[in-house]
Amino acid sequence: MALSCAVSCDEWREKQAAAVNACEEARYFEAVQLINSALEAFEAQVPAAKDRPGQLLTEPQRFVEETKNSSNSLGEAAEHLADLWATRADILMNLGGLKRASTELAAALELAPEAKRVKELQAECKKLEKYQEEGIAEDALAASQSKVPAHILTGFLGSGKTTLLNHILRETHGKRFAVIENEFGEIGIDDKLIARREDLGAEQIIEMNNGCICCTVRGDLIQGLRSILKKTALDGNKLDGVIIETTGLADPAPVAQTFFADDLIQARMTLDGIITVVDAKHCLQHLREEKPEGVENEAVEQLAFADRIIVNKTDLVDAAELEGLTYEVRKINAVAPMIYTQNSKVAVDEIIGIRGFSLDRVLESDTEFLKDDQDHQHDQSVSSVGIECPGECDQEKLNIWIATLLRERGVDIFRTKGVLAVKGCNQRFVFQGIHMIFGGQPQDDWPEEEERVNRLIFIGRNLDREELQRGFRSTLVTYIGP
Numbered sequence: 186m187a188l189s190c191a192v193s194c195d196e197w198r199e200k201q202a203a204a205v206n207a208c209e210e211a212r213y214f215e216a217v218q219l220i221n222s223a224l225e226a227f228e229a230q231v232p233a234a235k236d237r238p239g240q241l242l243t244e245p246q247r248f249v250e251e252t253k254n255s256s257n258s259l260g261e262a263a264e265h266l267a268d269l270w271a272t273r274a275d276i277l278m279n280l281g282g283l284k285r286a287s288t289e290l291a292a293a294l295e296l297a298p299e300a301k302r303v304k305e306l307q308a309e310c311k312k313l314e315k316y317q318e319e320g321i322a323e324d325a326l327a328a329s330q331s332k333v334p335a336h337i338l339t340g341f342l343g344s345g346k347t348t349l350l351n352h353i354l355r356e357t358h359g360k361r362f363a364v365i366e367n368e369f370g371e372i373g374i375d376d377k378l379i380a381r382r383e384d385l386g387a388e389q390i391i392e393m394n395n396g397c398i399c400c401t402v403r404g405d406l407i408q409g410l411r412s413i414l415k416k417t418a419l420d421g422n423k424l425d426g427v428i429i430e431t432t433g434l435a436d437p438a439p440v441a442q443t444f445f446a447d448d449l450i451q452a453r454m455t456l457d458g459i460i461t462v463v464d465a466k467h468c469l470q471h472l473r474e475e476k477p478e479g480v481e482n483e484a485v486e487q488l489a490f491a492d493r494i495i496v497n498k499t500d501l502v503d504a505a506e507l508e509g510l511t512y513e514v515r516k517i518n519a520v521a522p523m524i525y526t527q528n529s530k531v532a533v534d535e536i537i538g539i540r541g542f543s544l545d546r547v548l549e550s551d552t553e554f555l556k557d558d559q560d561h562q563h564d565q566s567v568s569s570v571g572i573e574c575p576g577e578c579d580q581e582k583l584n585i586w587i588a589t590l591l592r593e594r595g596v597d598i599f600r601t602k603g604v605l606a607v608k609g610c611n612q613r614f615v616f617q618g619i620h621m622i623f624g625g626q627p628q629d630d631w632p633e634e635e636e637r638v639n640r641l642i643f644i645g646r647n648l649d650r651e652e653l654q655r656g657f658r659s660t661l662v663t664y665i666g667p
Protein backbone atom coordinates (compact mmCIF):
# COMPACT_ATOMS: atom_id res chain seq x y z
CA MET A 186 0.00 0.00 0.00
CA ALA A 187 1.34 3.46 -0.87
CA LEU A 188 1.87 5.57 2.19
CA SER A 189 1.09 9.20 1.63
CA CYS A 190 0.34 10.54 5.06
CA ALA A 191 0.99 14.12 5.98
CA VAL A 192 2.65 13.13 9.22
CA SER A 193 5.97 11.34 9.30
CA CYS A 194 5.28 7.64 9.08
CA ASP A 195 8.83 6.31 8.78
CA GLU A 196 8.96 4.90 12.27
CA TRP A 197 5.76 2.89 12.21
CA ARG A 198 6.37 1.86 8.63
CA GLU A 199 9.77 0.45 9.52
CA LYS A 200 8.41 -1.39 12.52
CA GLN A 201 5.48 -2.73 10.55
CA ALA A 202 7.82 -3.99 7.83
CA ALA A 203 9.95 -5.70 10.49
CA ALA A 204 6.78 -7.23 11.98
CA VAL A 205 5.69 -8.56 8.58
CA ASN A 206 9.14 -10.01 8.09
CA ALA A 207 9.16 -11.67 11.51
CA CYS A 208 5.69 -13.09 10.83
CA GLU A 209 6.80 -14.53 7.50
CA GLU A 210 9.71 -16.21 9.27
CA ALA A 211 7.35 -17.62 11.92
CA ARG A 212 8.86 -15.48 14.67
CA TYR A 213 5.37 -14.61 15.83
CA PHE A 214 6.05 -13.43 19.35
CA GLU A 215 8.68 -10.99 18.13
CA ALA A 216 6.26 -9.94 15.39
CA VAL A 217 3.64 -9.08 18.04
CA GLN A 218 6.15 -6.90 19.90
CA LEU A 219 7.09 -5.14 16.64
CA ILE A 220 3.54 -4.46 15.47
CA ASN A 221 2.62 -3.24 18.96
CA SER A 222 5.46 -0.74 18.87
CA ALA A 223 4.45 0.28 15.32
CA LEU A 224 0.97 1.05 16.67
CA GLU A 225 2.52 2.97 19.56
CA ALA A 226 4.61 5.00 17.08
CA PHE A 227 1.45 5.66 15.06
CA GLU A 228 -0.32 6.79 18.22
CA ALA A 229 2.52 9.18 19.05
CA GLN A 230 2.34 10.81 15.62
CA VAL A 231 -1.35 11.00 14.82
CA PRO A 232 -3.32 13.50 16.94
CA ALA A 233 -6.61 11.56 16.92
CA ALA A 234 -4.79 8.54 18.33
CA LYS A 235 -2.68 10.54 20.75
CA ASP A 236 -5.89 11.76 22.37
CA ARG A 237 -6.82 8.18 23.24
CA PRO A 238 -3.71 6.60 24.74
CA GLY A 239 -3.48 2.84 24.48
CA GLN A 240 -6.81 2.46 22.67
CA LEU A 241 -5.32 1.38 19.33
CA LEU A 242 -3.88 -1.68 21.03
CA THR A 243 -6.59 -2.53 23.48
CA GLU A 244 -9.91 -1.36 21.99
CA PRO A 245 -9.71 -0.90 18.22
CA GLN A 246 -13.46 -0.87 17.72
CA ARG A 247 -14.07 1.72 20.40
CA PHE A 248 -11.36 3.84 18.82
CA VAL A 249 -13.12 3.68 15.45
CA GLU A 250 -16.49 4.54 17.02
CA GLU A 251 -15.10 7.51 18.90
CA THR A 252 -13.08 8.96 16.04
CA LYS A 253 -15.78 8.46 13.41
CA ASN A 254 -17.68 11.61 14.23
CA SER A 255 -14.89 13.50 15.93
CA SER A 256 -13.56 16.73 14.46
CA ASN A 257 -10.10 15.40 15.12
CA SER A 258 -10.57 12.55 12.68
CA LEU A 259 -7.90 10.34 11.18
CA GLY A 260 -8.11 11.66 7.65
CA GLU A 261 -5.80 9.88 5.26
CA ALA A 262 -4.04 8.11 8.15
CA ALA A 263 -7.12 5.86 8.44
CA GLU A 264 -5.97 3.61 5.64
CA HIS A 265 -2.55 3.16 7.25
CA LEU A 266 -4.09 2.31 10.58
CA ALA A 267 -6.30 -0.29 8.89
CA ASP A 268 -3.17 -1.83 7.41
CA LEU A 269 -1.41 -1.88 10.79
CA TRP A 270 -4.38 -3.66 12.36
CA ALA A 271 -4.47 -6.11 9.47
CA THR A 272 -0.82 -6.98 10.11
CA ARG A 273 -1.54 -7.48 13.81
CA ALA A 274 -4.53 -9.67 12.95
CA ASP A 275 -2.39 -11.77 10.61
CA ILE A 276 0.14 -12.41 13.40
CA LEU A 277 -2.56 -13.23 15.96
CA MET A 278 -4.17 -15.68 13.55
CA ASN A 279 -0.86 -17.51 13.33
CA LEU A 280 -0.75 -17.73 17.12
CA GLY A 281 -4.33 -19.01 17.32
CA GLY A 282 -5.92 -15.82 18.64
CA LEU A 283 -8.74 -15.83 16.10
CA LYS A 284 -11.37 -13.87 18.00
CA ARG A 285 -8.95 -11.11 18.77
CA ALA A 286 -7.74 -11.09 15.14
CA SER A 287 -11.33 -10.77 14.01
CA THR A 288 -11.78 -7.73 16.31
CA GLU A 289 -8.79 -5.99 14.67
CA LEU A 290 -10.07 -6.87 11.20
CA ALA A 291 -13.59 -5.58 11.88
CA ALA A 292 -12.12 -2.25 13.01
CA ALA A 293 -9.77 -2.18 10.00
CA LEU A 294 -12.69 -2.76 7.61
CA GLU A 295 -14.61 0.14 9.07
CA LEU A 296 -11.68 2.41 8.30
CA ALA A 297 -10.91 0.94 4.89
CA PRO A 298 -13.99 -0.93 3.59
CA GLU A 299 -12.41 -1.59 0.22
CA ALA A 300 -9.01 -2.80 1.42
CA LYS A 301 -8.40 -6.10 -0.40
CA ARG A 302 -5.88 -7.48 2.11
CA VAL A 303 -8.19 -6.83 5.05
CA LYS A 304 -11.08 -8.55 3.27
CA GLU A 305 -8.95 -11.58 2.44
CA LEU A 306 -7.67 -11.88 5.99
CA GLN A 307 -11.20 -11.59 7.33
CA ALA A 308 -12.42 -14.38 5.07
CA GLU A 309 -9.50 -16.57 6.18
CA CYS A 310 -10.12 -15.76 9.83
CA LYS A 311 -13.82 -16.66 9.53
CA LYS A 312 -12.91 -19.96 7.92
CA LEU A 313 -10.45 -20.76 10.70
CA GLU A 314 -12.98 -19.77 13.36
CA LYS A 315 -15.48 -22.17 11.84
CA TYR A 316 -12.89 -24.95 11.81
CA GLN A 317 -11.96 -24.12 15.38
CA GLU A 318 -15.59 -24.40 16.46
CA GLU A 319 -15.72 -27.81 14.88
CA GLY A 320 -12.38 -28.72 16.44
CA ILE A 321 -10.94 -29.40 13.02
CA ALA A 322 -8.29 -26.71 12.77
CA GLU A 323 -6.51 -27.51 15.97
CA ASP A 324 -6.63 -31.26 15.50
CA ALA A 325 -5.35 -30.96 11.96
CA LEU A 326 -2.71 -28.45 12.92
CA ALA A 327 -1.49 -30.41 15.90
CA ALA A 328 -1.41 -33.65 13.92
CA SER A 329 0.27 -32.17 10.88
CA GLN A 330 2.92 -30.45 12.91
CA SER A 331 3.23 -33.26 15.48
CA LYS A 332 3.05 -30.73 18.22
CA VAL A 333 3.70 -32.06 21.70
CA PRO A 334 0.86 -31.13 24.07
CA ALA A 335 1.94 -29.41 27.26
CA HIS A 336 -0.01 -29.22 30.50
CA ILE A 337 0.59 -26.75 33.32
CA LEU A 338 -0.29 -27.99 36.81
CA THR A 339 -0.65 -25.10 39.18
CA GLY A 340 -2.36 -24.34 42.49
CA PHE A 341 -1.40 -22.88 45.83
CA LEU A 342 1.15 -24.47 48.18
CA GLY A 343 0.08 -27.89 49.36
CA SER A 344 -3.15 -28.03 47.32
CA GLY A 345 -2.35 -31.45 45.81
CA LYS A 346 -0.35 -30.83 42.63
CA THR A 347 2.26 -33.55 43.21
CA THR A 348 -0.54 -35.91 44.24
CA LEU A 349 -2.27 -35.10 40.92
CA LEU A 350 0.94 -35.56 38.94
CA ASN A 351 1.49 -38.99 40.48
CA HIS A 352 -2.14 -39.88 39.75
CA ILE A 353 -1.76 -38.86 36.08
CA LEU A 354 1.48 -40.82 35.70
CA ARG A 355 -0.11 -43.89 37.26
CA GLU A 356 -3.31 -43.68 35.24
CA THR A 357 -1.57 -43.14 31.92
CA HIS A 358 0.79 -46.03 32.41
CA GLY A 359 2.67 -46.72 29.20
CA LYS A 360 2.31 -43.20 27.86
CA ARG A 361 5.48 -41.23 27.57
CA PHE A 362 5.44 -37.98 29.50
CA ALA A 363 8.26 -35.62 30.30
CA VAL A 364 7.87 -33.78 33.58
CA ILE A 365 9.24 -30.41 34.60
CA GLU A 366 9.12 -29.96 38.32
CA ASN A 367 9.61 -26.54 39.86
CA GLU A 368 9.73 -26.15 43.59
CA PHE A 369 9.85 -23.09 45.80
CA GLY A 370 12.32 -23.16 48.62
CA GLU A 371 15.94 -23.40 49.52
CA ILE A 372 16.06 -27.14 49.13
CA GLY A 373 14.10 -29.52 46.92
CA ILE A 374 11.94 -32.27 48.37
CA ASP A 375 9.49 -33.07 45.58
CA ASP A 376 11.91 -35.17 43.56
CA LYS A 377 11.66 -37.70 46.39
CA LEU A 378 7.88 -37.50 46.33
CA ILE A 379 7.23 -38.02 42.63
CA ALA A 380 6.61 -41.58 41.65
CA ARG A 381 9.70 -42.53 39.67
CA ARG A 382 9.38 -42.53 35.94
CA GLU A 383 10.96 -45.95 35.50
CA ASP A 384 7.99 -47.35 37.38
CA LEU A 385 5.40 -45.21 35.69
CA GLY A 386 6.55 -44.57 32.17
CA ALA A 387 7.42 -40.90 32.43
CA GLU A 388 10.17 -40.11 29.99
CA GLN A 389 12.30 -37.64 31.85
CA ILE A 390 11.97 -35.51 34.94
CA ILE A 391 13.68 -32.16 35.01
CA GLU A 392 13.90 -30.43 38.37
CA MET A 393 14.21 -26.69 38.66
CA ASN A 394 14.75 -25.62 42.21
CA ASN A 395 16.75 -22.43 41.95
CA GLY A 396 13.87 -20.02 41.72
CA CYS A 397 10.32 -19.73 40.56
CA ILE A 398 9.61 -20.88 37.03
CA CYS A 399 7.37 -17.90 36.33
CA CYS A 400 10.15 -15.35 36.62
CA THR A 401 13.70 -16.08 37.70
CA VAL A 402 14.02 -19.42 35.99
CA ARG A 403 11.95 -18.62 32.91
CA GLY A 404 15.10 -19.07 30.79
CA ASP A 405 15.63 -22.45 32.44
CA LEU A 406 12.09 -23.43 31.54
CA ILE A 407 12.75 -22.64 27.88
CA GLN A 408 16.00 -24.59 28.04
CA GLY A 409 14.23 -27.49 29.73
CA LEU A 410 11.47 -27.61 27.11
CA ARG A 411 14.01 -27.35 24.30
CA SER A 412 16.07 -30.18 25.74
CA ILE A 413 12.94 -32.34 25.95
CA LEU A 414 12.25 -31.64 22.27
CA LYS A 415 15.85 -32.44 21.36
CA LYS A 416 15.92 -35.68 23.31
CA THR A 417 12.62 -36.75 21.74
CA ALA A 418 13.93 -35.98 18.27
CA LEU A 419 17.12 -37.95 18.92
CA ASP A 420 15.22 -40.93 20.38
CA GLY A 421 12.78 -40.89 17.50
CA ASN A 422 10.08 -41.89 20.01
CA LYS A 423 6.88 -39.95 20.17
CA LEU A 424 6.26 -38.09 23.41
CA ASP A 425 2.64 -38.06 24.60
CA GLY A 426 3.01 -34.83 26.49
CA VAL A 427 4.92 -32.58 28.83
CA ILE A 428 3.64 -31.84 32.32
CA ILE A 429 4.93 -28.78 34.13
CA GLU A 430 4.28 -28.62 37.85
CA THR A 431 4.74 -25.03 38.98
CA THR A 432 5.54 -23.91 42.50
CA GLY A 433 2.58 -23.12 44.70
CA LEU A 434 3.53 -19.45 44.46
CA ALA A 435 3.74 -19.21 40.68
CA ASP A 436 1.77 -16.89 38.48
CA PRO A 437 0.80 -19.21 35.61
CA ALA A 438 0.60 -16.39 33.02
CA PRO A 439 4.35 -16.08 32.31
CA VAL A 440 4.62 -19.88 32.21
CA ALA A 441 1.83 -20.01 29.61
CA GLN A 442 3.40 -17.14 27.71
CA THR A 443 6.53 -19.25 27.21
CA PHE A 444 4.57 -21.35 24.69
CA PHE A 445 4.22 -18.27 22.50
CA ALA A 446 7.42 -16.40 23.36
CA ASP A 447 9.93 -18.96 22.17
CA ASP A 448 9.72 -19.70 18.44
CA LEU A 449 10.94 -23.26 18.60
CA ILE A 450 8.59 -24.14 21.43
CA GLN A 451 5.73 -22.33 19.71
CA ALA A 452 6.35 -24.34 16.55
CA ARG A 453 6.74 -27.73 18.24
CA MET A 454 4.52 -27.65 21.31
CA THR A 455 0.96 -26.68 22.03
CA LEU A 456 -0.37 -25.63 25.39
CA ASP A 457 -3.21 -28.04 26.08
CA GLY A 458 -4.41 -26.52 29.31
CA ILE A 459 -3.75 -24.96 32.69
CA ILE A 460 -5.02 -27.17 35.47
CA THR A 461 -5.39 -25.44 38.82
CA VAL A 462 -5.65 -27.48 42.00
CA VAL A 463 -7.44 -25.84 44.92
CA ASP A 464 -7.17 -26.85 48.56
CA ALA A 465 -10.84 -26.74 49.62
CA LYS A 466 -9.84 -26.15 53.24
CA HIS A 467 -7.33 -23.31 52.90
CA CYS A 468 -8.07 -21.70 49.55
CA LEU A 469 -10.35 -18.90 50.73
CA GLN A 470 -7.85 -17.51 53.20
CA HIS A 471 -5.26 -17.17 50.42
CA LEU A 472 -7.76 -15.67 47.96
CA ARG A 473 -8.67 -13.02 50.51
CA GLU A 474 -5.11 -12.09 51.40
CA GLU A 475 -4.28 -8.42 50.90
CA LYS A 476 -1.06 -8.04 48.93
CA PRO A 477 1.36 -5.12 48.87
CA GLU A 478 1.01 -2.56 46.05
CA GLY A 479 2.07 -4.02 42.69
CA VAL A 480 2.13 -7.61 43.93
CA GLU A 481 -0.37 -10.02 42.47
CA ASN A 482 -2.28 -12.50 44.57
CA GLU A 483 -0.97 -15.79 43.15
CA ALA A 484 -3.95 -17.80 44.35
CA VAL A 485 -6.29 -15.49 42.39
CA GLU A 486 -4.09 -15.56 39.27
CA GLN A 487 -3.91 -19.34 39.36
CA LEU A 488 -7.70 -19.52 39.32
CA ALA A 489 -8.19 -16.77 36.75
CA PHE A 490 -5.98 -18.56 34.22
CA ALA A 491 -7.36 -22.04 34.86
CA ASP A 492 -8.83 -24.13 32.05
CA ARG A 493 -9.83 -26.78 34.60
CA ILE A 494 -10.26 -26.27 38.34
CA ILE A 495 -9.74 -29.27 40.60
CA VAL A 496 -11.28 -28.55 43.98
CA ASN A 497 -9.32 -31.03 46.05
CA LYS A 498 -9.43 -32.15 49.69
CA THR A 499 -13.21 -32.16 49.77
CA ASP A 500 -12.89 -34.53 52.75
CA LEU A 501 -11.72 -31.60 54.89
CA VAL A 502 -14.79 -29.38 54.41
CA ASP A 503 -18.56 -29.69 54.71
CA ALA A 504 -21.15 -29.05 51.99
CA ALA A 505 -21.78 -25.44 53.06
CA GLU A 506 -18.07 -24.59 52.97
CA LEU A 507 -17.79 -26.18 49.55
CA GLU A 508 -20.71 -24.15 48.27
CA GLY A 509 -19.17 -20.94 49.64
CA LEU A 510 -15.85 -21.76 48.02
CA THR A 511 -17.50 -22.54 44.68
CA TYR A 512 -19.25 -19.18 44.77
CA GLU A 513 -15.96 -17.33 45.38
CA VAL A 514 -14.11 -19.32 42.71
CA ARG A 515 -16.84 -18.58 40.18
CA LYS A 516 -16.39 -14.85 40.78
CA ILE A 517 -12.80 -15.21 39.58
CA ASN A 518 -13.31 -17.78 36.83
CA ALA A 519 -16.82 -18.30 35.55
CA VAL A 520 -16.05 -20.67 32.71
CA ALA A 521 -13.50 -23.36 33.58
CA PRO A 522 -15.16 -26.67 34.46
CA MET A 523 -14.82 -27.44 38.18
CA ILE A 524 -14.09 -30.97 39.33
CA TYR A 525 -14.37 -31.96 43.01
CA THR A 526 -11.85 -34.51 44.25
CA GLN A 527 -10.16 -36.26 47.11
CA ASN A 528 -6.47 -36.99 46.73
CA SER A 529 -6.63 -35.31 43.29
CA LYS A 530 -8.36 -38.37 41.85
CA VAL A 531 -9.85 -37.23 38.59
CA ALA A 532 -10.56 -39.01 35.31
CA VAL A 533 -7.41 -38.23 33.35
CA ASP A 534 -9.25 -37.49 30.12
CA GLU A 535 -10.98 -34.60 31.90
CA ILE A 536 -7.67 -32.80 32.30
CA ILE A 537 -5.27 -34.18 29.67
CA GLY A 538 -5.86 -33.80 25.94
CA ILE A 539 -8.63 -31.28 26.57
CA ARG A 540 -7.52 -28.50 24.19
CA GLY A 541 -8.56 -26.24 27.01
CA PHE A 542 -6.18 -23.33 26.57
CA SER A 543 -7.57 -20.50 24.48
CA LEU A 544 -5.39 -17.54 23.60
CA ASP A 545 -8.55 -15.59 22.84
CA ARG A 546 -9.99 -16.16 26.28
CA VAL A 547 -6.75 -15.06 27.90
CA LEU A 548 -6.49 -11.97 25.70
CA GLU A 549 -10.04 -11.04 26.64
CA SER A 550 -9.14 -10.77 30.30
CA ASP A 551 -5.48 -9.80 29.93
CA THR A 552 -4.83 -7.71 26.82
CA GLU A 553 -1.14 -7.53 27.75
CA PHE A 554 -0.64 -11.29 27.81
CA LEU A 555 1.53 -11.23 24.68
CA LYS A 556 3.72 -8.36 25.87
CA ASP A 557 7.23 -9.50 26.69
CA ASP A 558 8.06 -6.90 29.33
CA GLN A 559 5.47 -7.89 31.87
CA ASP A 560 6.41 -6.79 35.32
CA HIS A 561 5.83 -9.69 37.62
CA GLN A 562 6.52 -9.43 41.31
CA HIS A 563 6.44 -12.06 43.97
CA ASP A 564 5.26 -11.37 47.47
CA GLN A 565 8.64 -10.78 49.11
CA SER A 566 7.23 -11.35 52.58
CA VAL A 567 6.89 -15.06 51.79
CA SER A 568 10.16 -16.93 52.10
CA SER A 569 11.53 -20.35 52.87
CA VAL A 570 13.86 -21.93 55.38
CA GLY A 571 15.47 -25.20 54.42
CA ILE A 572 17.13 -27.54 56.87
CA GLU A 573 19.47 -30.21 55.62
CA CYS A 574 21.47 -32.25 58.09
CA PRO A 575 22.59 -35.80 58.67
CA GLY A 576 21.60 -37.67 61.81
CA GLU A 577 18.49 -39.46 63.03
CA CYS A 578 15.47 -37.98 64.74
CA ASP A 579 13.46 -39.31 67.58
CA GLN A 580 9.90 -39.75 66.35
CA GLU A 581 8.22 -38.75 69.57
CA LYS A 582 10.33 -35.63 70.01
CA LEU A 583 9.68 -34.79 66.37
CA ASN A 584 5.91 -35.13 66.81
CA ILE A 585 5.85 -32.94 69.91
CA TRP A 586 8.05 -30.25 68.36
CA ILE A 587 6.18 -30.03 65.06
CA ALA A 588 2.74 -30.19 66.69
CA THR A 589 3.63 -27.31 69.01
CA LEU A 590 5.27 -25.30 66.25
CA LEU A 591 2.37 -25.60 63.79
CA ARG A 592 -0.25 -25.05 66.48
CA GLU A 593 1.43 -21.79 67.46
CA ARG A 594 2.75 -20.62 64.09
CA GLY A 595 0.62 -22.50 61.54
CA VAL A 596 -1.13 -19.34 60.33
CA ASP A 597 2.17 -18.01 59.00
CA ILE A 598 3.76 -21.32 58.10
CA PHE A 599 1.89 -22.16 54.88
CA ARG A 600 3.75 -25.29 53.98
CA THR A 601 6.12 -27.79 55.60
CA LYS A 602 7.58 -30.82 53.85
CA GLY A 603 10.36 -33.14 54.72
CA VAL A 604 12.07 -36.41 54.05
CA LEU A 605 13.49 -37.50 57.36
CA ALA A 606 15.66 -40.24 58.86
CA VAL A 607 13.82 -41.58 61.89
CA LYS A 608 15.62 -43.75 64.39
CA GLY A 609 14.61 -47.40 64.11
CA CYS A 610 12.96 -46.92 60.69
CA ASN A 611 14.67 -48.22 57.57
CA GLN A 612 12.46 -46.20 55.31
CA ARG A 613 12.46 -42.53 54.46
CA PHE A 614 9.93 -40.82 56.66
CA VAL A 615 7.92 -38.35 54.59
CA PHE A 616 6.45 -35.44 56.47
CA GLN A 617 3.77 -33.10 55.02
CA GLY A 618 2.15 -30.07 56.60
CA ILE A 619 -0.24 -27.42 55.29
CA HIS A 620 -0.79 -24.71 57.88
CA MET A 621 -1.85 -26.62 61.01
CA ILE A 622 -2.74 -29.89 59.30
CA PHE A 623 0.17 -32.29 59.22
CA GLY A 624 1.12 -35.91 59.12
CA GLY A 625 3.88 -38.27 58.14
CA GLN A 626 4.55 -41.82 57.15
CA PRO A 627 7.38 -44.08 56.09
CA GLN A 628 7.72 -44.25 52.33
CA ASP A 629 10.32 -46.29 50.46
CA ASP A 630 13.56 -47.78 51.82
CA TRP A 631 16.63 -45.57 52.03
CA PRO A 632 18.83 -46.66 49.15
CA GLU A 633 21.93 -48.34 50.58
CA GLU A 634 24.31 -45.97 48.84
CA GLU A 635 22.44 -42.88 50.06
CA GLU A 636 23.38 -41.12 53.29
CA ARG A 637 20.54 -40.74 55.82
CA VAL A 638 20.17 -37.00 55.54
CA ASN A 639 17.16 -35.10 56.87
CA ARG A 640 15.68 -32.55 54.49
CA LEU A 641 12.98 -30.25 55.74
CA ILE A 642 11.52 -27.10 54.24
CA PHE A 643 9.27 -24.41 55.69
CA ILE A 644 7.51 -21.85 53.47
CA GLY A 645 5.62 -18.91 54.89
CA ARG A 646 5.83 -15.51 56.52
CA ASN A 647 8.03 -14.24 59.34
CA LEU A 648 10.01 -17.44 59.51
CA ASP A 649 12.65 -17.50 62.25
CA ARG A 650 15.53 -19.50 60.81
CA GLU A 651 17.42 -19.86 64.09
CA GLU A 652 14.35 -21.02 65.98
CA LEU A 653 13.43 -23.57 63.31
CA GLN A 654 16.95 -24.95 63.11
CA ARG A 655 17.30 -25.14 66.87
CA GLY A 656 13.91 -26.79 67.20
CA PHE A 657 14.67 -29.45 64.64
CA ARG A 658 18.10 -30.18 66.10
CA SER A 659 16.46 -30.81 69.47
CA THR A 660 14.63 -33.79 67.93
CA LEU A 661 17.83 -35.48 66.78
CA VAL A 662 19.14 -38.51 68.57
CA THR A 663 22.48 -38.22 66.87
CA TYR A 664 23.47 -34.85 65.60
CA ILE A 665 26.36 -34.49 63.20
CA GLY A 666 27.11 -31.05 61.94
CA PRO A 667 27.37 -27.40 62.88
Ligand SMILES: Nc1nc2c(ncn2[C@@H]2O[C@H](COP(=O)(O)OP(=O)(O)OP(=O)(O)O)[C@@H](O)[C@H]2O)c(=O)[nH]1
Nearest residue numbers: 342343344345346347348433497498527528529617
Ligand atom coordinates in the same frame (compact mmCIF):
# COMPACT_ATOMS: atom_id res chain seq x y z
N1 LIG B 1 -6.89 -34.72 53.48
C1 LIG B 1 -6.44 -34.68 52.22
N2 LIG B 1 -5.13 -34.59 52.00
C2 LIG B 1 -4.71 -34.55 50.72
C3 LIG B 1 -5.61 -34.62 49.63
N3 LIG B 1 -4.89 -34.54 48.48
C4 LIG B 1 -3.59 -34.42 48.84
N4 LIG B 1 -3.48 -34.43 50.19
C5 LIG B 1 -2.26 -34.32 50.98
O1 LIG B 1 -1.84 -32.95 50.99
C6 LIG B 1 -0.42 -32.89 51.10
C7 LIG B 1 0.12 -31.99 50.02
O2 LIG B 1 -0.08 -32.59 48.77
P1 LIG B 1 0.89 -32.33 47.53
O3 LIG B 1 0.36 -33.10 46.39
O4 LIG B 1 2.29 -32.54 47.93
O5 LIG B 1 0.64 -30.79 47.33
P2 LIG B 1 1.41 -29.81 46.34
O6 LIG B 1 0.41 -28.88 45.79
O7 LIG B 1 2.22 -30.58 45.36
O8 LIG B 1 2.39 -29.06 47.34
P3 LIG B 1 3.56 -28.01 46.97
O9 LIG B 1 4.28 -28.57 45.79
O10 LIG B 1 4.39 -27.96 48.18
O11 LIG B 1 2.91 -26.72 46.68
C8 LIG B 1 0.07 -34.33 51.02
O12 LIG B 1 0.30 -34.80 52.32
C9 LIG B 1 -1.09 -35.06 50.39
O13 LIG B 1 -1.12 -36.43 50.74
C10 LIG B 1 -7.01 -34.75 49.90
O14 LIG B 1 -7.87 -34.80 49.02
N5 LIG B 1 -7.35 -34.76 51.22
